[in-house]
Amino acid sequence: MSEKRIRVLVAKPGLDGHDRGAKVIARALRDAGMEVIYTGLRQTPEQIINAALQEDVDAIGLSILSGAHMHLFPRIMDLRREKGLEDVMVFAGGIIPDQDIPRLKESGIAEIFPPGSSLEEIVSFVKSHTKN
Amino acid sequence: MSQSEQTAVVPRIEGKEFTTISGHPVKETYSSQDLKDFVPERDLGKPGEFPFTRGVYENMYRGRLWTMRQFAGFGTAEDTNRRFKYLLQQGQTGLSVAFDYPTLFGYDSDHPMSSGEVGRCGVAIDSLADMEALFDGIRLDRVTTSMTTNAPAAMIWAMYLVTSEKQGVDWATLSGTIQNDILKEYIAQKTFIYPPRPSMRIITDILAFATPNVPRWNTISISGYHIREAGSTAVQELAFTLRDGIEYVEHALRAGLEVDDFAPRLSFFFDVHNDFFEEVAKLRAARRIWARVMKEKYGAVNPRSLLCRIHCQTAGVSLTAQQPYNNVVRVSLQALAAVLGGAQSLHTNSLDETLSLPTEQAVTLALRTQQIIAYESGVPATSDPLAGSYFVETLTNELEQACRAYFDRIDSMGGMVSAIERGYPQRQIQDAAYRYQKALESREKIIVGVNEFVTSEEAPIDMLLIDERAHESQCAKLRKLRAERNGGAVRRCLDKLKRAGEGKENLLPPILECVREYATLGEMCDALREVFGEYREPNFD
Numbered sequence: 280m281s282e283k284r285i286r287v288l289v290a291k292p293g294l295d296g297h298d299r300g301a302k303v304i305a306r307a308l309r310d311a312g313m314e315v316i317y318t319g320l321r322q323t324p325e326q327i328i329n330a331a332l333q334e335d336v337d338a339i340g341l342s343i344l345s346g347a348h349m350h351l352f353p354r355i356m357d358l359r360r361e362k363g364l365e366d367v368m369v370f371a372g373g374i375i376p377d378q379d380i381p382r383l384k385e386s387g388i389a390e391i392f393p394p395g396s397s398l399e400e401i402v403s404f405v406k407s408h409t410k411n
Numbered sequence: 412m413s414q415s416e417q418t419a420v421v422p423r424i425e426g427k428e429f430t431t432i433s434g435h436p437v438k439e440t441y442s443s444q445d446l447k448d449f450v451p452e453r454d455l456g457k458p459g460e461f462p463f464t465r466g467v468y469e470n471m472y473r474g475r476l477w478t479m480r481q482f483a484g485f486g487t488a489e490d491t492n493r494r495f496k497y498l499l500q501q502g503q504t505g506l507s508v509a510f511d512y513p514t515l516f517g518y519d520s521d522h523p524m525s526s527g528e529v530g531r532c533g534v535a536i537d538s539l540a541d542m543e544a545l546f547d548g549i550r551l552d553r554v555t556t557s558m559t560t561n562a563p564a565a566m567i568w569a570m571y572l573v574t575s576e577k578q579g580v581d582w583a584t585l586s587g588t589i590q591n592d593i594l595k596e597y598i599a600q601k602t603f604i605y606p607p608r609p610s611m612r613i614i615t616d617i618l619a620f621a622t623p624n625v626p627r628w629n630t631i632s633i634s635g636y637h638i639r640e641a642g643s644t645a646v647q648e649l650a651f652t653l654r655d656g657i658e659y660v661e662h663a664l665r666a667g668l669e670v671d672d673f674a675p676r677l678s679f680f681f682d683v684h685n686d687f688f689e690e691v692a693k694l695r696a697a698r699r700i701w702a703r704v705m706k707e708k709y710g711a712v713n714p715r716s717l718l719c720r721i722h723c724q725t726a727g728v729s730l731t732a733q734q735p736y737n738n739v740v741r742v743s744l745q746a747l748a749a750v751l752g753g754a755q756s757l758h759t760n761s762l763d764e765t766l767s768l769p770t771e772q773a774v775t776l777a778l779r780t781q782q783i784i785a786y787e788s789g790v791p792a793t794s795d796p797l798a799g800s801y802f803v804e805t806l807t808n809e810l811e812q813a814c815r816a817y818f819d820r821i822d823s824m825g826g827m828v829s830a831i832e833r834g835y836p837q838r839q840i841q842d843a844a845y846r847y848q849k850a851l852e853s854r855e856k857i858i859v860g861v862n863e864f865v866t867s868e869e870a871p872i873d874m875l876l877i878d879e880r881a882h883e884s885q886c887a888k889l890r891k892l893r894a895e896r897n898g899g900a901v902r903r904c905l906d907k908l909k910r911a912g913e914g915k916e917n918l919l920p921p922i923l924e925c926v927r928e929y930a931t932l933g934e935m936c937d938a939l940r941e942v943f944g945e946y947r948e949p950n951f952d
Contacts, residue, residue, distance in 0.1 A: 302841050347512075378871075397862075
């Protein structure tokens with residue numbers, strides 16, 4: 280019996296144009312056997328959640344380096360709830376100071392990967408926190 | 412290695428292959444044999460003489476130290492004006508403006524996409540009123556300003572020009588820089604608005620306007636910094652930057668401009684990353700390659716057309732959130748490389764910049780780093796002190812050769828705009844970024860404090876916090892602006908700008924008119940959005 284591949288949406292919310300990390304993560308997840316859809320830049324919360332719905336993903340990875348995460352992430356998590364996507368695991372990374380992490384996790388973000396995180400830990404987290 | 416082991420750590424520099432941080436092979440020893448085909452008269456020359464390997468000016472730092480120019484900006488114009496004044500008081504010798512994301516994209520602070528972003532990564536500038544507040548109490552004839560603006564550079568520059576005019580400053584004496592390097596936006600920084608071809612038209616309009624009207628202004632800061640930060644190797648940074656420069660020259664010539672009119676005001680901006688000698692060699696190679704291209708390919712006669720004048724910034728990507736005080740050491744070495752490489756202007760990063768914009772304390776230390784090199788190290792006393800080094804000269808030669816190989820490849824694609832449309836530089840950078848990350852994961856490359864010499868508990872450091880006040884303040888200012896300005900005049904000017912965009916006339920005069928009537932940045936950029944459309948980046952995976 281073939282195993283269904285994990286589907287991940289890698290998204291860049293807001294105006295932040297730094298995509299090095301998002302692209303490296305997308306590639307690492309693909310190398311690990313997952314199907315990855317990269318949204319491209321300048322995505323609104325609505326566009327991200329719609330893409331997650333349409334692509335029927337198991338997880339959403341949010342990458343942000345502009346400092347606007349405390350504004351954009353809550354909107355994304357609200358929309359996720361509204362659209363009934365609470366079984367889609369959400370993880371995030373980029374420039375996210377430690378002091379913001381507790382509130383983000385309370386909103387339902389499963390894990391935050393700050394600067395210096397390894398690809399290995401991210402890939403293994405996504406694998407172990409999504410249903411196959 | 413487990414953190415609980417108490418055995419002494421033997422410094423490991425393992426690896427059968429030694430390379431620079433970008434993968435360029437490095438031999439155990441270099442000797443005169445490596446330079447047996449080197450012709451000093453042809454390849455080295457003297458400082459201030461073709462091919463300028465040793466420096467753009469004869470007396471280099473003896474004549475004038477590099478400009479200490481810290482990139483700064485956050486919150487409102489008033490907030491940033493205070494930081495500018497502080498930095499000037501602390502001895503910085505030039506200004507450099509960081510704009511927030513909405514301003515970079517030509518969105519006003521009250522645009523839906525600006526939500527959450529106002530004042531976070533730079534200063535919010537919505538109109539001439541904000542530009543005037545930004546330079547309140549700062550005489551623009553006594554300081555030079557570099558502005559990191561690309562897609563809306565013409566509008567931002569126009570605001571600066573009108574601000575200086577209102578201060579009674581003659582444009583003929585005004586000096587500064589606009590980054591205005593749209594090609595690297597598609598390649599790396601990604602703050603584009605319009606598609607490539609109309610964007611090149613805006614740039615040639617800026618070049619054409621500058622020569623007679625603002626002759627001392629640096630019209631483009633042709634940049635490698637962002638390309639390197641996006642993950643490129645040093646060779647790619649060198650090659651894509653200089654090839655972008657060549658592309659601007661080509662487009663300007665096609666637009667009917669004279670090379671010796673605009674070339675003297677093209678300037679360059681490179682990263683200074685960790686690999687010390689590679690960075691020094693890169694800057695030396697850049698000068699030599701550019702001088703040769705301008706002389707041999709474009710027949711430039713004005714000696715100033717041949718100069719690759721360089722601003723450097725220490726590598727943001729090399730900073731770590733872990734053990735942030737290590738960053739002070741990294742920045743010191745990188746800054747020293749920039750000085751040994753002969754840069755004209757330098758920004759040094761602050762130790763806290765991995766997680767936020769710099770606090771006052773952190774940026775002061777970054778500035779002091781430059782001042783210590785300038786006044787205590789003795790390094791500026793002589794030009795290009797590393798000249799003649801077997802290693803540095805060999806590396807300079809090798810980087811030039813590798814760069815030219817990239818030129819050939821890009822030329823065969825029909826030039827840089829075509830190469831960008833195909834995703835060539837973007838894919839090169841993505842691949843290099845991935846290779847580097849894998850090298851970190853396998854510990855082939857070590858980052859102190861991150862994958863080696865890790866500390867488990869760290870005391871938090873102070874951080875600069877940006878809140879929603881900037882957004883609220885800007886929205887209030889916009890309401891006031893719209894109520895007080897002459898709405899009819901603004902509409903007429905915006906119409907004229909749109910028609911100019913549809914036609915062939917130079918865009919600067921209609922933009923200046925809009926600025927003087929207090930049209931907002933968003934309004935002006937939207938007028939051209941209606942003509943040129945917006946660029947959406949294809950997925951180049």
